[in-house]
Amino acid sequence: MFKSLCQFAKIAPAALLMSQAYAADLLPLAKDVKPNTKGLPPAFVKPLKVSICFYDMQGSTGEFYSRAKDLGLIARRWNIIADFKVIPEEAKVAEAFKAGKCDAAVLSTLRAKEFNKFMGSVDAVGAIPTYQHMRLLLKTLFDPKLEPLTISGPYQIVSIFPVGAQYLHIKDHAVEDIGQLASKKVSVINWGDSLASAMQKVGFTPISGDVGEFTKPFNANEVDALVAPAMVYWPYELKQGLGEKGGIYSTPINQMTASLVINRELLQKKAPDIDNRVAAFRAMTGQFMDEMLDKIFNTIDKTEKDVPKKYWMILEPQNEKKYQEALRQARIQLTKEGVYDEKMMKVLKKIRCKIDANAPECSSNEE
Numbered sequence: 202m203f204k205s206l207c208q209f210a211k212i213a214p215a216a217l218l219m220s221q222a223y224a225a226d227l228l229p230l231a232k233d234v235k236p237n238t239k240g241l242p243p244a245f246v247k248p249l250k251v252s253i254c255f256y257d258m259q260g261s262t263g264e265f266y267s268r269a270k271d272l273g274l275i276a277r278r279w280n281i282i283a284d285f286k287v288i289p290e291e292a293k294v295a296e297a298f299k300a301g302k303c304d305a306a307v308l309s310t311l312r313a314k315e316f317n318k319f320m321g322s323v324d325a326v327g328a329i330p331t332y333q334h335m336r337l338l339l340k341t342l343f344d345p346k347l348e349p350l351t352i353s354g355p356y357q358i359v360s361i362f363p364v365g366a367q368y369l370h371i372k373d374h375a376v377e378d379i380g381q382l383a384s385k386k387v388s389v390i391n392w393g394d395s396l397a398s399a400m401q402k403v404g405f406t407p408i409s410g411d412v413g414e415f416t417k418p419f420n421a422n423e424v425d426a427l428v429a430p431a432m433v434y435w436p437y438e439l440k441q442g443l444g445e446k447g448g449i450y451s452t453p454i455n456q457m458t459a460s461l462v463i464n465r466e467l468l469q470k471k472a473p474d475i476d477n478r479v480a481a482f483r484a485m486t487g488q489f490m491d492e493m494l495d496k497i498f499n500t501i502d503k504t505e506k507d508v509p510k511k512y513w514m515i516l517e518p519q520n521e522k523k524y525q526e527a528l529r530q531a532r533i534q535l536t537k538e539g540v541y542d543e544k545m546m547k548v549l550k551k552i553r554c555k556i557d558a559n560a561p562e563c564s565s566n567e568e
Contacts, residue, residue: 231275234488241488242481245280249472251463252284254303256291279481298464304471305463310361311392313460319350320358320460322545325535326399327528329456329549331556332498335363338552339494343487350544355466359479360486363494365501366453367396370419370427370439374448374512377520379403379527385425388418395540396455400428402531416442428454431505440509448514452524533567 236244273283286303288294291312298306298316306313314321320342329335339361341347351358369387376382383404389396391409400407408424410417419427419442427442434440443449469475516524536546546568554563562568 231485231489234275234485235278239488241484242279242477244278245472245474245478245481247472248280248282249468249478250282250284251305251468252286252303254294254297254306255285255287256289256294256307275485276482279478279485281478281482298462301464301467303464304467305359305461308460308462309364309392310358310458310460311395313358313462314393314395316356316462317351317353317358318542319353319545320361322542323361323458323549324395324455325532325541325546325549326396326403326455327453327525327532328546328553330453330525330553332363332366332501334552334556335456336494336498337555338549339363339490341548341552343483343490347548352465355464356462357465357479358460358462359482361458361460363497363501364457364459365430365432365504366456367428367430368452369450369454370429370443371448371450372422372425372442372444373446374514375446376448377514377516379520379524382426386418386423387426387428388415388424389428390415395535396428398540399455399528399531399535402534403527430457431501431508434508443512447512449508449512450524451513451515452521454528529562529568536568 233239234241236242270283270285273285276283286297288297291308294306294308295312295315297303298308310321310324314324323329323338329338342351342361371382385405386408387400387405388408388410389400390412391397394409397407397409405426408418409415416427416429416433416437416439418424420438422442427439429437429439463479465475468478472478532541532546535541536543550562550568554560557563
């Protein structure tokens, strides 16, 4: 379920460091997470074997695959046996999962959106402004009242985990007004079309590329801006594109997350008590979520601090307001067009207003 970072693991040393920190120490963190303890359910009498299509660019020698097996060992305490099928291309993971060749899959949430629109909409632009908001959201999503919304037909997104924010990189540090970037070309990762559509709503002309190529146009001065997480700064040598005058807006465009999605119909044939199994998994994960998130966010923070301080831009209040409003209007429009899920947008708004009740949006009915 920590998959998204795998996109960079083989070719990005910085991302590999993050992948180790994301996935490492799961067993020590969960040493006290056992059946019939701390309110957790007992182990299931009948074992359940779950085949999981798992993306790791490095294949079966990959760091993520290695650490995912740790999570599998924890699940085994409940007689849930994970059988990982490592696939080095994410698109093929999705294809195999849709074809019923595996019971579950680990995907970027942008790609997992086709299986459940509610959970797949957490990556909406401007919807999760800080990691404080993200932490609160992840806890909120464990509310049993929301669980039915995580199910669409045969599919259910059981959980999501943060990977890190994506930021707007520009060529000229002096440009703080988002309006000055109207019609400029921006490069984005082509995980689905929601991010490209959002950037178009903001006023850019989006250019999509795969994970190995999307930074090249920015470095080659073929586009004016780039949406990317901090983890790619060093491995993709973004200093070439930023140069001496470039800058990075410190307010995120959106948050990157990873999803664990299951095929309930396939699993129900193996275990009619699938709901109890899912509940056990969610309870197990919830028991050590805080500690795990501490490690994740500490690693993200370190990676962002590794980007030279001179590039980070804290916008003047009036420009920050315009930037946030541009993202908000794009989000509202895409929700109206059916790209984002309305119910998830309401959940995200409640999260934002719980943290800042005085925000203007909290007195508006637009979302």
